[in-house]
Amino acid sequence: MKETRKWDTRKTDYLERMSGAEPYVNNGKVVAAEDTINVLEAVIRPFDRVNIEGNNQKQADFLAEALIKCDTGRVHDLHMVQSAVPLPVHLDMFEVGIAKKLDFAYGGPMGGRVAEAIKEGKLELGAIHTYLELFARYFIDLTPRVSLICAYEGDADGNLYTGFNTEDTPAIVEATKFSQGIVIAQVNKLVDKVTRVDIPGEWVDMVIESPKPFFLEPLFTRDPANITDTQVLMAMMAIKGIYGEYGVKRLNHGIGFNTAAIELILPTYGEELGLKGKICTEFALNPHPTMIPAIESGWVKSIHSFGGELGMQKYCEARGDVFFLGPDGTMRSNRAFSQTAGHYACDMFIGGTLQIDKYGNSSTATASRVAGFGGAPNMGCDAKGRRHPSGAWLKCGAEFTSQSEYLGPMPRGKRLVVQMLESFGEKMVPSFVDELDAWQLAKNANLDLPPVMIYADDLTHILTEEGIAFMHKCQSLEERMAAIRGVAGFTDVGLAAKPAETKALRDKGVIKTPEDLGINRARANRSLLAAKNVRELVDWSDGLYDPPARFRNW
Amino acid sequence: MSRNLHEINFEFKTENPTDFSGEFVHFGVVGSGDMEVILEHKDLGGAVRAKIVTPVTGYDEVWRRVLERFVIDTGVANASIEINDNNATPVVVSLRLRQALSEID
Numbered sequence: 001m002k003e004t005r006k007w008d009t010r011k012t013d014y015l016e017r018m019s020g021a022e023p024y025v026n027n028g029k030v031v032a033a034e035d036t037i038n039v040l041e042a043v044i045r046p047f048d049r050v051n052i053e054g055n056n057q058k059q060a061d062f063l064a065e066a067l068i069k070c071d072t073g074r075v076h077d078l079h080m081v082q083s084a085v086p087l088p089v090h091l092d093m094f095e096v097g098i099a100k101k102l103d104f105a106y107g108g109p110m111g112g113r114v115a116e117a118i119k120e121g122k123l124e125l126g127a128i129h130t131y132l133e134l135f136a137r138y139f140i141d142l143t144p145r146v147s148l149i150c151a152y153e154g155d156a157d158g159n160l161y162t163g164f165n166t167e168d169t170p171a172i173v174e175a176t177k178f179s180q181g182i183v184i185a186q187v188n189k190l191v192d193k194v195t196r197v198d199i200p201g202e203w204v205d206m207v208i209e210s211p212k213p214f215f216l217e218p219l220f221t222r223d224p225a226n227i228t229d230t231q232v233l234m235a236m237m238a239i240k241g242i243y244g245e246y247g248v249k250r251l252n253h254g255i256g257f258n259t260a261a262i263e264l265i266l267p268t269y270g271e272e273l274g275l276k277g278k279i280c281t282e283f284a285l286n287p288h289p290t291m292i293p294a295i296e297s298g299w300v301k302s303i304h305s306f307g308g309e310l311g312m313q314k315y316c317e318a319r320g321d322v323f324f325l326g327p328d329g330t331m332r333s334n335r336a337f338s339q340t341a342g343h344y345a346c347d348m349f350i351g352g353t354l355q356i357d358k359y360g361n362s363s364t365a366t367a368s369r370v371a372g373f374g375g376a377p378n379m380g381c382d383a384k385g386r387r388h389p390s391g392a393w394l395k396c397g398a399e400f401t402s403q404s405e406y407l408g409p410m411p412r413g414k415r416l417v418v419q420m421l422e423s424f425g426e427k428m429v430p431s432f433v434d435e436l437d438a439w440q441l442a443k444n445a446n447l448d449l450p451p452v453m454i455y456a457d458d459l460t461h462i463l464t465e466e467g468i469a470f471m472h473k474c475q476s477l478e479e480r481m482a483a484i485r486g487v488a489g490f491t492d493v494g495l496a497a498k499p500a501e502t503k504a505l506r507d508k509g510v511i512k513t514p515e516d517l518g519i520n521r522a523r524a525n526r527s528l529l530a531a532k533n534v535r536e537l538v539d540w541s542d543g544l545y546d547p548p549a550r551f552r553n554w
Numbered sequence: 555m556s557r558n559l560h561e562i563n564f565e566f567k568t569e570n571p572t573d574f575s576g577e578f579v580h581f582g583v584v585g586s587g588d589m590e591v592i593l594e595h596k597d598l599g600g601a602v603r604a605k606i607v608t609p610v611t612g613y614d615e616v617w618r619r620v621l622e623r624f625v626i627d628t629g630v631a632n633a634s635i636e637i638n639d640n641n642a643t644p645v646v647v648s649l650r651l652r653q654a655l656s657e658i659d
Contacts, residue, residue: 424644490644524649
């Protein structure tokens, strides 16, 4: 039966909302900063799905601060759909009743408050996603009605320049605007002509010059001065035992000192092993400052970035053969595309975690913090839709012993998913545990399932100071658990290892120690690092890297 | 800065001893999260004697396991091991002990 109804209610609703904002919009699409609260109250309705742009890097902080000052009689019970909630104001929103429900990907420093707000009934959690998963839902069942975004420059027609830190903006704007939603941008500077049109003016309804530039967190900057000898040892094992062994060319590095150590010994240890050109040629990666020596030594062909890293802009612009630059000469990051690249076009993910359980599941959640995972699970998993071959992918698939249980003799590759961690974390907290804290968190915060960053069936290698466990080579859960015990050091999990069993796994090549790999532990010290502090990174970059003040200690 | 230091002593014997060849090795620095170790040749009838001075309490059993594993894996014998610790993790302890030993070779 054909339905008789109006098919343009979204459009009508859009026009109605925009007419409320009209008195504050001048000179094209420009709104004065002092009218921000007025326009937000005019276009946002109770229970709306609203996006505040922000991830682990840039933040539309001015618009967030304005939203919380809205009259709660007019704006309340919003359903926030946003990548991240790392600022206090994101959680204050739930305290005062502006917001009620949250779907997100990353909590970062506010992880504790998210858990608390859920427990107190102030925050109704939809779900914890990965970035890509959340972007996907923006186009299916979590489409924002109003999005509050940020850019470097904007003009009176609404054209935006998001440049180096383009990040999530295109995904948010496309989902919102093409469902007749409202897009409001805070810009650092109103200009006559933007440096480059990253977002066309037609897709933006209002532009507000904020009193301060948007907030940027240099989350991916690691000071080489803090890298330890143990991390150097593990980096040597990673390069010789995994990168070299599989010929890993296309990859993503997680955040942290372990992978920073790898980056910094490529030009020394990696070169010595003759691996230049054979490994680490293409990356989906933020512009890590610790990549500078490897780039300058000619290791890297290409890097596509999720976001921009504070201080790295000029360096990236001067290395146009490596980074993705626009016709104007400045870089453009793009989280949705880079996450897709990390998922489908990379042969390996290597990163750290807080805890691994005795079965090989890992999580960064603790009993009292809903931290979220950002993008790691998109790369820390086997991409089941992948169909193109590569050497590393095929080799790992051929070693994946239990695959034939499902596929028979059909060949298929497998991504290398590596968790790299010391058996004990800070303050002697064991990294290997009987049960993940994520279970307790699920109970405390009423989650439907414990938040797991990487599931055991995706994990192929665990690398600790003890050695590498090749998880995918194991025949059974029992054997995988024995392999984990064999590299879990002096934690309770590791102390349960039976020496004869571990020996048998070493003989089979399921566990490889530094000695098995022919690595001399005496060489594991900081002298292998191509740069030993931030100052030396600046030198490597010919002064193009401009580190944030907190990393300048000379 | 004052703090209470805690002393732990162990003695180990391995099944396949290889005599400790050097006379004396000093390795490492007592920085935060680190330690120094002094390995010294001593005629102990094949045994290894260890003395640890550390601000940390409650981890005597872990210390025993780490040192025992070092002695078994390396077969070191007739040696005294003296460790001055400043909150090193077992990971760092194992690494420093092995690095100290390889200073001799």
